[in-house]
Amino acid sequence: MEHQFTSNINEILKKNFPHNYEDIFKDSYILQYLNVKTKSANSGSKARGSFANLYAIYVLVEDYIKQGFHVNDGYKKSNGSQFKHLFNRQRQLPFGANLQNHALNNRLNSEFQKYFPIQETPPILRVSEKYWINEDLLKITFSHTIFNIAESIIEIIDQYIKTKSNALDLFISTCIDLQGIDADNDNAVRLFVMSQLSPNVDARLFEIVSYAILKHYYIDTTIYWGYNSDNLNEEKLTLYKTGRTNANDGGIDFVMKPLGRFFQVTETLDFKKYFLDIEKLQKYPITFVIKSEAEVDKLHAKIYDDALKNYPVEAVVKKYMECIEELINIPILLDFFNKSIELGHIRSILNEIILQSKFEFNYEEIATLKDV
DNA sequence: AATGTTGGCGGGAGAGCATT
């Protein structure tokens, strides 16, 4: 099996075993397994990373190297590694904070067995609380020489972690680069922000960029309100982001003061989840920001048809549609963005994107873990 | 549209240990 990350694996092997790297790969079940498990390197940022099983190998091999067994004999007679230590270590690794015990206890071994039924000894050996990596899998004998691939394994998984982090890192570092460029080069900023407004962009990034644009679009509108007509308050329309995208399941994404409008960013047109109990309640009107380039009329029609399917009663469908205060698609966002640029907001929009991204993705944390 | 894969949650069971 060949995929995008395979070339990274080959390069690392070539560097460590310049003359035999092809044969070593062919003879090593672990390397072939790593190749299979790193397939998601070229998928989108939401794709599962398979970190659990990779990290089970990682923490065991890391401990193996730490004890010097990649250059010394005696591993099989050693004490191996302590469960607790391995478990905690995998949780320290990037993306590993919530990993369970599955991989160490059972899932890696059973999956390995599935891929390589001929290999009768599993990769992880254990005797109550003590764990060993199957050392035979780390030593590849070729033309009377033993090659230990322990360090290569660590390098490959490290490289994989970097690749998986890159999508976000790249986004944030591009933002910061743009922050530093000359004021007369606003066009680069404009192009970058526009490139984030497309249907295949990560949903969280789309939400952040949408927020930055809408916030700066509305800020120039002033509202006059009061309890009697002689005494009016003057207030600018302000958009608030109500929390982290990820921690906001089912919640409302943005709220506008003082009008109290609710905004919900969504990729799909399946709004059922927002209107489930529409028959019982008069729902609060919501403005939908939709990650789609389809025309607003078409989006409306689609929602109407879906509503008809779910609620054959016309009065209910009508109520359903009344809940939709406004639909904002990608072309509208682009239009708002261009108007904000004319009013000189482009730099504040970029700064807002950086601020929200750092918050959303725990950027400082990612940066420190990257070098582990 | 149906099926497969992966990660995360939670619970049960049993062992070992400490406390009452």
Added chain:
DNA sequence: AATGCTCTCCCGCCAACATT
């Protein structure tokens, strides 16, 4: 002796995404 706590191990369920 009874009770409770923590750790280890295993299992099933489910949501989210990928693959077919």
